[in-house]
Amino acid sequence: MTGPEVVTQRKAAVSVRGLTKTFGEGEYAVTALDAVEVDIRENEFFTLLGPSGCGKTTLLRLIAGFELPTHGVIALEGRDISALPPHRRPINTVFQSYALFPHMTVAENIGFGLRMLGKPAAEIRQTTERMLALVQLEAMAGRRTDQLSGGQQQRVALARALAPAPKVLLLDEPLAALDLKLRKNMQLELKSLQAETGITFVFVTHDQEEALTMSDRIAVMKSGRILQIGSPRDIYDRPTHRFVADFIGDINILDGTIESLDNGIASVRLKDGTAVLAQPGTATAARPGAASIAIRPENVRLAQAGETPTVSGTVENVVYFGAATNLHIRLATGEQMVIRNPGAVEEGRYRPGATIGAVLPPELIRVLE
Amino acid sequence: MADPATAVASPRSAPRRRRMVRDLKAMPGFTAMAWITIVALYLPIMVLVAFSFNENRSVVLWTGFSLDWYAKALENDGIRNAAWVSVKVALFATVISTIVATMAALATTRTRKFTGQGLVYGIINQPLMIPEIVTAIATLSLFALVKKLTGLNGIGYLMMAHAAFCIPFAYMPIRARLETMTLTLEQAAADLYAPPFKVFTLVTLPLLGPGIVSGAMLAFVVSLDDVIITLLIAGPGETTLPIYILGAIRRGITPEINAVSTILVAVSVLLVMLLFFVQRRMQR
Numbered sequence: 001m002t003g004p005e006v007v008t009q010r011k012a013a014v015s016v017r018g019l020t021k022t023f024g025e026g027e028y029a030v031t032a033l034d035a036v037e038v039d040i041r042e043n044e045f046f047t048l049l050g051p052s053g054c055g056k057t058t059l060l061r062l063i064a065g066f067e068l069p070t071h072g073v074i075a076l077e078g079r080d081i082s083a084l085p086p087h088r089r090p091i092n093t094v095f096q097s098y099a100l101f102p103h104m105t106v107a108e109n110i111g112f113g114l115r116m117l118g119k120p121a122a123e124i125r126q127t128t129e130r131m132l133a134l135v136q137l138e139a140m141a142g143r144r145t146d147q148l149s150g151g152q153q154q155r156v157a158l159a160r161a162l163a164p165a166p167k168v169l170l171l172d173e174p175l176a177a178l179d180l181k182l183r184k185n186m187q188l189e190l191k192s193l194q195a196e197t198g199i200t201f202v203f204v205t206h207d208q209e210e211a212l213t214m215s216d217r218i219a220v221m222k223s224g225r226i227l228q229i230g231s232p233r234d235i236y237d238r239p240t241h242r243f244v245a246d247f248i249g250d251i252n253i254l255d256g257t258i259e260s261l262d263n264g265i266a267s268v269r270l271k272d273g274t275a276v277l278a279q280p281g282t283a284t285a286a287r288p289g290a291a292s293i294a295i296r297p298e299n300v301r302l303a304q305a306g307e308t309p310t311v312s313g314t315v316e317n318v319v320y321f322g323a324a325t326n327l328h329i330r331l332a333t334g335e336q337m338v339i340r341n342p343g344a345v346e347e348g349r350y351r352p353g354a355t356i357g358a359v360l361p362p363e364l365i366r367v368l369e
Numbered sequence: 370m371a372d373p374a375t376a377v378a379s380p381r382s383a384p385r386r387r388r389m390v391r392d393l394k395a396m397p398g399f400t401a402m403a404w405i406t407i408v409a410l411y412l413p414i415m416v417l418v419a420f421s422f423n424e425n426r427s428v429v430l431w432t433g434f435s436l437d438w439y440a441k442a443l444e445n446d447g448i449r450n451a452a453w454v455s456v457k458v459a460l461f462a463t464v465i466s467t468i469v470a471t472m473a474a475l476a477t478t479r480t481r482k483f484t485g486q487g488l489v490y491g492i493i494n495q496p497l498m499i500p501e502i503v504t505a506i507a508t509l510s511l512f513a514l515v516k517k518l519t520g521l522n523g524i525g526y527l528m529m530a531h532a533a534f535c536i537p538f539a540y541m542p543i544r545a546r547l548e549t550m551t552l553t554l555e556q557a558a559a560d561l562y563a564p565p566f567k568v569f570t571l572v573t574l575p576l577l578g579p580g581i582v583s584g585a586m587l588a589f590v591v592s593l594d595d596v597i598i599t600l601l602i603a604g605p606g607e608t609t610l611p612i613y614i615l616g617a618i619r620r621g622i623t624p625e626i627n628a629v630s631t632i633l634v635a636v637s638v639l640l641v642m643l644l645f646f647v648q649r650r651m652q653r
């Protein structure tokens with residue numbers, strides 16, 4: 001089910017086993033999560049990535065305790081917490097809507113968790129001050145939360161959730177409401193905050209770029225299931241599913257048939273009869289029969305003079321971006337392929353209609369599930 | 370309608386709409402209509418208030434300004450007793466009905482959805498539709514039965530009756546407030562280690578405050594102004610201000626009645642204005 005993972009010694013902060021959540025009954029039943037399995041390690045920045053409606057929020061709400069599982073178990077540091085109410089779980093949430101208490105000041109909001117834990121007043125004051133400094137809102141301590149900008153409210157929500165030093169911090173699309181520039185800043189701040197505090201972050205986003213830049217590991221979700229878990233490089237370079245490959249970055253996908261398997265390397269025959277070698281990421285992907293192969297545009301190379309091309313096609317379009325050039329070619333199979341930065345591109349070198357050959361390095365081609 | 374430019378949201382549609390409003394105002398007779406409405410609503414009250422300041426005994430012939438009738442009214446034991454009964458009953462009814470309405474509102478909005486929830490809303494609000502005289506007779510029959518069974522008497526019956534019919538009035542603003550409050554804030558509090566009771570006292574209740582205040586004020590005004598139910602339920606020595614006024618009118622209208630009525634109007638208007646103010650604040 002999951003791709004190749006780097007084995008580490010860190011133990012699991014949150015373990016999720018066979019987690020299923022169904023809303024409604026009978027014909028109106030919606031399965032928001034379907035037998036989800038995941039281990040989130042201590043001190044890691046873990047991201048749940050997937051399109052809207054795939055169940056990311058539901059998974060967070062189950063971990064926080066706002067919903068109870070239909071089936072399955074959630075464990076925190078090895079202890080089953082599935083049945084504990086939210087206030088008994090040492091886990092805090094940064095809500096998408098921030099959910100700041102409008103009848104309390106910024107400082108009272110931040111101190112709320114510690115107050116509920118029965119900490120002495122001096123400690124609450126100290127920690128609140130430290131948190132205010134951490135998110136650079138010292139000057140706002142006495143303000144009401146509706147007097148703050150969106151970015152400032154965001155930081156208060158973050159400080160409030162961090163103040164009780166939870167074992168795990170859950171963040172549900174915390175940056176979605178911010179404008180682009182602020183979002184970029186907050187991405188960096190969040191990342192360094194996570195490193196500083198050493199708290200396990202479970203971060204939800206539907207933005208693949210955000211996931212790639214911030215995460216230690218990413219779980220890609222679709223329709224209530226986790227398709228692949230891995231480091232940003234795993235996910236980007238070695239996608240296991242067609243959905244994952246499509247969802248993250250640009251990729252060329254060609255249809256074919258697996259003819260044989262040798263030492264874990266598949267020989268795939270494309271629709272025009274060309275045979276290519278490719279790497280299946282999972283056992284399911286390695287099954288003989290119809291298969292899709294994928295290669296990133298930047299991994300395709302133009303054939304040099306005298307070199308045998310893997311595939312050949314006709315140039316349809318040359319798109320110049322400044323930093324990169326994309327060459328769109330139509331293959332003999334009838335499928336389209338994009339080649340990024342095909343060597344040094346002199347102006348006017350490739351014209352629509354020209355026939356060219358491309359080399360696909362076998363180690364960079366993936367067979368998808 | 371026929372002009373497609375008004376149907377499509379375009380930058381031009383805003384000024385157009387403003388022009389339409391101006392057009393409506395410019396319609397012949399618009400201003401006159403507005404004035405007629407205001408006069409129809411307030412002329413009787415203005416006459417009542419004006420004559421409460423009359424020097425003369427007449428309520429139709431103006432002779433000069435004086436505050437004599439107010440002084441008389443305030444010295445009148447009957448009026449003072451009635452006012453005291455009114456306030457006592459209204460306060461009791463307000464407290465009880467607001468507590469019950471708050472619990473009912475919480476039960477209908479802050480619990481898991483249950484079958485028949487719509488029916489419950491209906492049942493709570495139904496007394497607003499039932500003719501008051503029917504409620505009055507029903508309450509009277511019930512109390513007659515209770516009195517016969519227990520032998521108890523006293524102002525408690527009147528207080529209970531008021532508390533009961535005030536519930537739907539108190540319920541409406543409280544439920545309206547709860548429905549605009551998302552559950553997220555309460556979940557955030559629970560997430561920050563607040564046990565259910567603390568969530569309620571530290572988050573739900575403070576946020577619900579404006580709704581509860583509106584509900585209580587509405588209940589107070591409704592109880593203070595009630596005639597029909599009070600007329601049937603109230604025993605001897607339990608005369609409220611509206612009932613006293615009703616009785617006094619039978620003996621002939623004097624500016625003293627105008628003065629008392631004016632005070633009653635002033636109190637109601639004041640409370641309603643306060644209510645608007647609270648509701649304005651709670652919209653923020």
Ligand SMILES: Nc1ncnc2c1ncn2[C@@H]1O[C@H](COP(=O)(O)OP(=O)(O)O)[C@@H](O)[C@H]1O
Pocket residue numbers: 023024030031032050051052053054055056057058059
């Ligand atoms: N309380 C609920 N009642 C019914 N359906 C729900 C509820 N919460 C979520 N869902 C459904 O579960 C699915 C996953 O939702 P969600 O977890 O919010 O997705 P995401 O956060 O990835 O956008 C959606 O189809 C959504 O409609």
Ligand SMILES: [Mg+2]
Pocket residue numbers: 056057058
């Ligand atoms: Mg969501």
